[in-house]
Amino acid sequence: MRALSGIQPTGPFHWGNYFGAIQQYIALQDECDDGSYYFIANLHALTTVRDKDKLRQYTLDGAIDLLALGLDPDKAVLFVQSDVPEVTELCWLLLTGTPMGLLERCVSYKDKLAKGLKADAGLFTYPVLQAADILAYDATVVPVGEDQLQHIEVCRDLAQSFNHHFGETFVLPKGKVLDQSARVPGTDGEKMSKSYGNTLAVFDEAKAQRKQIMRIQTDSRPMDEPKDPDGDVLFDLFKLVATEYDVGRMAATYRQGGFGYGDVKKALADAAEAYWAPARERRAEWAAKPGEVREILAAGAAKARQRAADVLRRAQQACGVRGW
Structure with missing residues (x-):
């Protein structure tokens, strides 16, 4: 079993982040016999964070927070999403075969439109980049909340379509629904967000x-x-x-x-x-040694890139854009 999860650096982690997700997927690092990959999803965060200095700080803070909360870099690969450019290249290969209607039905996009908020191409194609995040590491298990299960199905649909057209290329992941029994209310009684x-x-x-x-x-x-x-x-x-x-x-x-x-x-x-x-x-303790944190992220990115490069090469050869 190989697990993968990412978390957006859009601000300080709150109790809902921890009890609803982080606590549980960090526990997976002890259960995965084939490794686990955790990344700071700074490319996804660009859809909401438009200040470069804030994004850089949030990214470093996210890594420090995960380490403080129990992520062990000796057991799991911790890295920053943008440090693995193979993922964005893989995303393009997937986008070329992604039906518009599939993305129009995705909850995150529909919810934003329903609230009268402006939706950009980043939000619209978010599920495809998420699929590339997952497929790039041959992940078999992806811990998610119930509201994200649709995106795992999109990932599987895109992988199956690619495999159908070009031959067996991608491992099909399964979503692991996080235990939501411990309801985490906000200070107003609504869901903490x-x-x-x-x-x-x-x-x-x-x-x-x-x-x-x-x-x-x-x-x-x-x-x-x-x-x-x-x-x-x-x-x-x-x-x-x-x-x-x-x-x-x-x-x-x-x-x-x-x-x-x-x-x-x-x-x-x-x-x-x-x-x-x-x-x-x-x-x-971790905040006092940011250099060491960056070294951990760099080492994690090197491992992640090696895995992602193998998968990207496989996909490129399968669809004909490599080895011609």
Whole structure:
């Protein structure tokens, strides 16, 4: 099994990024007998980040964050997407056989149009570049959320079409749906998302995060009224970072009643500070040695390019643009 995943450097990672995806695909680095590849998707990020200095900083920060959160460069290949130009060349080979209708049906494109937002060619062809990202490394497993499963199907469709026309060239990947059972609500109760402005950043300073938590809006039910903890924003966040014992006690407190939300917020802030403390310490260590981080990324890119070059050569020979 060979896993592959990428994450866009569009700003600081938040709790939703970690519990919804990063935590789980980092765990895969111990399960893959044929390696795992993780990249900072800076080419994809160009559809939203239009400031070159921010993109460069976000890219480095993304690598530092992943290392601090547990990605081990001795077990997984970590690199920056744009450092493997073979992927964009492979993307063109796939684009030449991609039906327009297939891309018009993709959720990411349709959602943006439905919201009245301007959609550019980068967003429209996003699934094809994503397919090239996957196929370039002969990945067999791609961990994704349910909302991204369609893009894995697009990848498989494009690979099967290419294989049909030019002979067996690409390995067909399978999507591994990430466990979404741990709902990660934002500070407003909606899904935590940068676009909603309701995030709690993983690496915010503890004091700053405590202030954010204390400002979370709650309902106006009386303190003495028993409450169902399930679906409550504070409790849903608390159970992500608290110990099993403390979660059980907090659930009992909710059902019993006679408590104030201010007490819950303080308990949540305390639990969050303790939970993230080791990762914050590791991040400070990695941030102090950016040169070493760049060396890790360069070494990862060299490994990734070797793999991608083999796949690209295979595809070029198959379709006739190489060896003529």
